[in-house]
Amino acid sequence: MPMLRVLDLSRNMNLEELPVGIAKLVSLEHLNLSRTGIKKLPVELKALARLKYLNLEWTADLETIPQQLISSFSKLQVLKLEGCGYGCLLVLEEMEHLKHLNVLTLSFRSASELEKALRFNKFFSCAIEQVSLLDFRDSRSLNIMALAKLQHLCTLRLWSCMDLEEVKVERNIIEGAGCFHSLRYVIVDKCNHLRDVSWV
Template identity: 70%
Template sequence: MNLKELPVGIGKLVSLEHLNLSFTHIRKLPIELKALKNLKYLNLERTRWLRIIPQLISSFSKLQVLKMEGCCYQCSLVLEEMEHLNYLNVLTITFTSTSELEKALGFNKFISCAIEHVSLQGFRDSRSLNILALANLQPLYSLELSGYMVIEDVKIESNIIEGVGCFHSLRSIYLFDCNQLRDASWIIFAPHLERLFIRDCQGLEEIISEEKLSEVAELKRNSNLFSNLEFLHLNSLPKMKTIYGHALLFPQLKRITILNCPMLKKFPLNSNSAKGRRLVIEGDEGWWKDVEWQDESTQIAFFPSFKHR
């Protein structure tokens, strides 16, 4: 939508409860919006031109849903205002730096409300990330790391682990353009993960690193990895060699999509994997012919699963 500004007089709509400005080209929110005392839902997602929100958010005392994922306004600037939103229970938000995220984690309202989606983009101020700092966000349903991040390492700190499963509510993970990452082992802390999408991560060599898991006794050879995964999508990962070094059961798996991953020849599958499921494996025919199976019975079991993409 090419909407660039809100119409004059919008402040007169004092009974308005729902305002969706997502994907518009709006550059600022007019101060007149302060009159919308009954607003319960505000969607500013993907408002890439938005630069000015003049101390408005705290005026919406009845606000229940605030969506700011992909909003180019610095979300950290509205965190203090969120403290006054007693009814806020659904939030989507984007952070662009480690310092911004750390600041957010210091606000009680940010931690306590139902954060539906968090997007971490850019993060040019750090080469490492303690992802488990987000584990206190309940319920965090969806998490995205993207924006040509320079982060090389996502820490797994054994001293804060008291049993696997920090992100109990996390269902979807998206990794895009994280070119410095070598693995994504931290996703083991999302035991109920259903959807994993990884694209354009030029340095990624493996998803789960056995070396990293071996550093934490509780995680070594965890047979329940990906026990709830339904969709796995890997695209444009030129260095990807392995998903995980051992066969997994994948009891809920429905679809695997592998595109432009020339070095990925092995799956963590055996003849007992995805039992009773109509698994679909999508990919290029040339790549499929070069897949190296664990044994003949595994090849026979999954050969009918292939679908050309």
């Protein structure tokens, strides 16, 4: 099927691996592996030079993405990594090479991971549309002002941050600088110790 442009394998939780033959799909532009049981991405995916859309959201079992794989998709416009088992930090440096990236979703599992990621923000901040803070266990207090400058951030999700008691936002800065300008959705779920959401 060398002319296939769209391959949607989403919501197949029994799908654990891709065949190396996927490299023959040289015309593929859209690959959706979201909500699958995929455990690793084959290096042969590098052959998909026309790929513009890659969705790895909620692939909790994904443990391996070969080095330089993401950066090899030079035409990539959409990269969705929210809920991906493979740490976002491990591919952020490669995103520097994605000159056409305009939609990005990410997840972070600790305050320190979020802080490190935002050091790269000059490369991808204009593309981030959705950020999830998942399963935080290292912090009782979180300052999310670092996310305030993300111009296209429309969804912020705090999920299962069981130790989190406080989210800090400096209201005077927000009102003065138009921070969180594009934010449309804030989802707080299973954050049982969070005491104050007036910042919303």
